[in-house]
Amino acid sequence: MNKKAFIEKTAKMVFLICAVAAIFAVCAITIYMFIKGTPALKEVGVLDLLFGTVWKPTANSPAYGICYIILTSIVGTLAAILIGVPIGLLTAVFLSEMAGKKEGAVVGGAVELLAAIPSVIYGLIGMLVLNPVIFNIEKMVFAGDSNHQYTGGANMLSAIIVLAVMILPTVISVSTSSLKAVSDNIRAASLALGATKEQTIFRTVIPAARSGILTGVVLGIGRALGEAMAINMVAGGTVNLPLPFNSVRTLTTQIVSEMGYAGGTHRQVLFTVGMVLYVFIMLVNFVLLKARKTGEDNSD
Numbered sequence: 001m002n003k004k005a006f007i008e009k010t011a012k013m014v015f016l017i018c019a020v021a022a023i024f025a026v027c028a029i030t031i032y033m034f035i036k037g038t039p040a041l042k043e044v045g046v047l048d049l050l051f052g053t054v055w056k057p058t059a060n061s062p063a064y065g066i067c068y069i070i071l072t073s074i075v076g077t078l079a080a081i082l083i084g085v086p087i088g089l090l091t092a093v094f095l096s097e098m099a100g101k102k103e104g105a106v107v108g109g110a111v112e113l114l115a116a117i118p119s120v121i122y123g124l125i126g127m128l129v130l131n132p133v134i135f136n137i138e139k140m141v142f143a144g145d146s147n148h149q150y151t152g153g154a155n156m157l158s159a160i161i162v163l164a165v166m167i168l169p170t171v172i173s174v175s176t177s178s179l180k181a182v183s184d185n186i187r188a189a190s191l192a193l194g195a196t197k198e199q200t201i202f203r204t205v206i207p208a209a210r211s212g213i214l215t216g217v218v219l220g221i222g223r224a225l226g227e228a229m230a231i232n233m234v235a236g237g238t239v240n241l242p243l244p245f246n247s248v249r250t251l252t253t254q255i256v257s258e259m260g261y262a263g264g265t266h267r268q269v270l271f272t273v274g275m276v277l278y279v280f281i282m283l284v285n286f287v288l289l290k291a292r293k294t295g296e297d298n299s300d
Helices: 001-046 046-051 069-099 101-116 119-141 158-179 184-192 195-206 210-226 228-232 252-258 265-299
Strands: none
Touching: 001 046, 001 195, 001 265, 046 069, 046 265, 069 101, 069 158, 069 195, 069 210, 069 252, 069 265, 101 158, 119 158, 119 228, 158 210, 158 228, 184 195, 195 210, 210 252, 228 252, 252 265
16 A cells, blocks of 8 residues: 555544544434433423423422523523524625625634633623613613613613624634635626625625535524523522513523533423423524425525
8 A cells, every 4th residue: 555545544534533532422412412401301291391480499389380481591692592693694795795895805804803701701891781781672662661670781681682793603604604605707797797895795696505504504693592691690589571671581591501500300400401402402503404405405
């Protein structure tokens, strides 16, 4: 065997080992989450756990309903995506299609800086800057309502805004790369047929790059669903119906807030919360990746 063939065979073996290790890691995590998360379903009951709305794990008659927590994660993520994806996509269009070198360097540097900021800093800024602003809005909205429980701005609305900002770097960077990867021949053909630059961007370039843009959306959803520290600092930390001015908890903040002191059934339920979060992330990835594959097949 010559040297070149030996190197190629060794490289192939290394890549195969890495691929098997990645698959093993996913399988191991999946098995572990289901082993640790299913006992509470049997002990508490599937309906009481997943559809119950009362969370009192330390009461004399404990209640472990996580319905509001699940709804908060879903609503918060969807709202953040609805806000963050259009802003991120338009920023990516600016960087890839319209910005000059100097403008692109400034905006691109700002996006990279956003990606480098730790979650706790987002939470700190949200707590010190955003929460007081939201609290002032809350006071105006509920002026004269003696029944409203004020949150000091630490509520669902603050959590959504922080999440929307945190997913921006992921959506922007992936979408920018996808848009730049579109062949210039496609742009030239569209312009040659009489389309304006804006029409070319929105009717030709973006559809051609939708596969990569969907990947950015998937990663953004994963970031939003999995964020804990920043949301724990700005959302208030109370199990509530996910309304804009209610103090709330997500699946991740529920685990972070209580895992340190939980024991017995309480601890098992927190593992079930983690399992539910894991299942949600897997389902979202499957659905969006399926949509991306369908889009690629249709374009072919």
